[in-house]
Amino acid sequence: MHLNRLNGFLVAGLLCVFTACGAQGKPATAAVHFYPDNNPALLSEWGVVTASKGALRLSKGVVPYDLNTPLFTDYAHKLRTIYVPDGKAAAYRDNDYPDFPVGTIISKTFYYPRASGEQTGDRTRILQANDTPGKVEPVLDDLASVDLVETRLLVRREKAWEAISYVWNDDQTDAKLTKIGAYRDMTLVDDKGQESDFTYVVPNTNQCAGCHALNNTTRVIAPLGVRPRHLNKLFDHGDGETNQLEYLAMIGYLKDAPAPDKTPRNADWKDEALPLNERARAYLDINCSHCHNRDGAADTSGLYLTQDIALGEASGRCKLPIAAGGGTGNLPFDIVPGNPDHSVLMYRLNSTDPGAMMPELGRSLRHDEGVALIREWIQNMDGSCAG
Known part of the structure; x- marks a missing residue:
């Protein structure tokens, strides 16, 4: 059983x-x-x-x-x-x-x-x-x-x-x-x-x-x-x-x-038999989309991480951050395809600095396994932000 x-x-x-x-x-x-x-x-x-x-x-x-x-x-x-x-x-x-x-x-x-x-x-x-x-x-x-x-x-x-x-x-x-x-x-x-x-x-x-x-x-x-x-x-x-x-x-x-x-169904983020994109989007949905949606507390950021948002600028791909400076790590785009270390999203998930980390409530520690998943997702993303 x-x-x-x-x-x-x-x-x-x-x-x-x-x-x-x-x-x-x-x-x-x-x-x-x-x-x-x-x-x-x-x-x-x-x-x-x-x-x-x-x-x-x-x-x-x-x-x-x-x-x-x-x-x-x-x-x-x-x-x-x-x-x-x-x-x-x-x-x-x-x-x-x-x-x-x-x-x-x-x-x-x-x-x-x-x-x-x-x-x-x-x-x-x-x-x-x-x-x-x-x-x-x-x-x-x-x-x-x-x-x-x-x-x-x-x-x-x-x-x-x-x-x-x-x-x-x-x-x-x-x-x-x-x-x-x-x-x-x-x-x-x-x-x-x-x-x-x-x-x-x-x-x-x-x-x-x-x-x-x-x-x-x-x-x-x-x-x-x-x-x-x-x-x-x-x-x-x-x-x-x-x-x-x-x-x-x-x-x-x-x-x-x-x-x-x-009925809609989110992926299990740990199930490596499922597509990487589905697992990463499910992780961002549950951890981030309560704020990062068109009506939420982060509505002015222009970054929307619910599952129904197509993978593109609205979901962070080659999107310019609204804020600047330390909160973004001085990085140019929320997500840079193929380059997690130049992506604001990766920087904020990886941070434990209260002024930079995301989510900003509900954690004091970095989620190493979740960070690794999003890193792999961005690393395997096609395209570039050039031009």
């Missing part, structure tokens, strides 16, 4: 999602509680994701999901879930997130595998296992082997979506509401034993809007990862692999969805 993974962590046998999971011997927690107005002080009060008896558990009706290509966040692993109230469903939209009903709660829990369970002072040592094939990794039914950092909620209230952040306590028994964000000093240990110190940043309320406010004029918050092109993939919810969109339709969470083969 093939066991699906959430960013490298085993799903089967770990989390009880519906009462059908009872066969795995893990009862569901209490029901989800929707708060139409206020935000409770503790994550457990929502009942979506809770820590109990040394394991992380989901309540009945809380459905885990995965993305074809996920957003990079300092090598953090992420448990993503969707909850839709009983008797309600989201309306499918082809190039947008589904139109979820009031009461919907989308969660994302960020965590790391511990390095031998050790801590040094206030600095937690963690493993960089996210991009290491074949590594034996801890699982979420043993919280002693992982470091829970934060859980973010997107809650669909009557007027709009609201982004809410909770930071896990040292005992990993619950997470506390924060509006001002938080910082965690951590040490990343790679598969060769090399260590890198960094500061993990939990965003404040305004920073959440920096990514989730998809329209730079209205600044209305909206979900990002639950678009059909990201969800259109196989996933094992305990009864064998099923397409996620079909599964959500089957349980009544999604209506009017076309067949998966008639």
Whole structure:
């Protein structure tokens, strides 16, 4: 049997999602509680994701999901879930997130595998296992082997979506509401034993809007990862692999969805059997296009990195940057075909300087594997910017 993974962590046998999971011997927690107005002080009060008896558990009706290509966040692993109230469903939209009903709660829990369970002072040592094939990794039914950092909620209230952040306590028994964000000093240990110190940043309320406010004029918050092109993939919810969109339709969470083969689908950026262009475009789409689109926070840049933009000047090829100077590395074009080292895009993805790096929120580290992918993509791009 093939066991699906959430960013490298085993799903089967770990989390009880519906009462059908009872066969795995893990009862569901209490029901989800929707708060139409206020935000409770503790994550457990929502009942979506809770820590109990040394394991992380989901309540009945809380459905885990995965993305074809996920957003990079300092090598953090992420448990993503969707909850839709009983008797309600989201309306499918082809190039947008589904139109979820009031009461919907989308969660994302960020965590790391511990390095031998050790801590040094206030600095937690963690493993960089996210991009290491074949590594034996801890699982979420043993919280002693992982470091829970934060859980973010997107809650669909009557007027709009609201982004809410909770930071896990040292005992990993619950997470506390924060509006001002938080910082965690951590040490990343790679598969060769090399260590890198960094500061993990939990965003404040305004920073959440920096990514989730998809329209730079209205600044209305909206979900990002639950678009059909990201969800259109196989996933094992305990009864064998099923397409996620079909599964959500089957349980009544999604209506009017076309067949998966008639639905947009992003590539898996790690799948080297797929065309390089598809993998690179999928990576840029999930990591950059929430700002770099015609309505987003980077609308004035003229650089648009959604999948529907043809490969050309609008997507960076031989495009002059709007800004100049240190933020661009004094390079002439966003993308120079065949020459990643002369491309602004490569410079900014490679940088960890807050004044130059992209994305500018959500990371303190360089994503070495993602940088290598985009480097290869530009290196193999035909043409030139001469003349």
